[in-house]
Amino acid sequence: MSILKPHLVITMNLGRHLQSLGEMESPGKEGSAEVYWLRSGGHGALMVNIRHFAAWSGVGDIEDYYIRVCAAVRKHLPKVQETTMA
Numbered sequence: 001m002s003i004l005k006p007h008l009v010i011t012m013n014l015g016r017h018l019q020s021l022g023e024m025e026s027p028g029k030e031g032s033a034e035v036y037w038l039r040s041g042g043h044g045a046l047m048v049n050i051r052h053f054a055a056w057s058g059v060g061d062i063e064d065y066y067i068r069v070c071a072a073v074r075k076h077l078p079k080v081q082e083t084t085m086a
Helices: 015-021 061-084
Strands: 008-012 023-030 033-040 043-050
Touching: 008 015, 008 061, 015 023, 015 033, 023 061, 033 061, 043 061
Parallel strands: 008 043
Antiparallel strands: 023 033, 033 043
16 A cells, blocks of 8 residues: 555455455445445555455446446545545
8 A cells, every 4th residue: 555555446345354455444235245434554545345346146247346346446536545645
């Protein structure tokens, strides 16, 4: 995180390992996507944790994966940029 300084981090099925990434605060969910504000290495980013696409049997990629991530980014990324870019 401190080297790349990403604005967005997408994780898949990290479950209990999410806490090892840094300090997190959850503003909520976007469907099946868990949304967090992540601080790690002195940097803040929006993090979206979603189920790995290989684990989704009978679920559509567009409706259940991409749209959820896009909704989370549209809703929450501007808020992260306001606090980390100032």
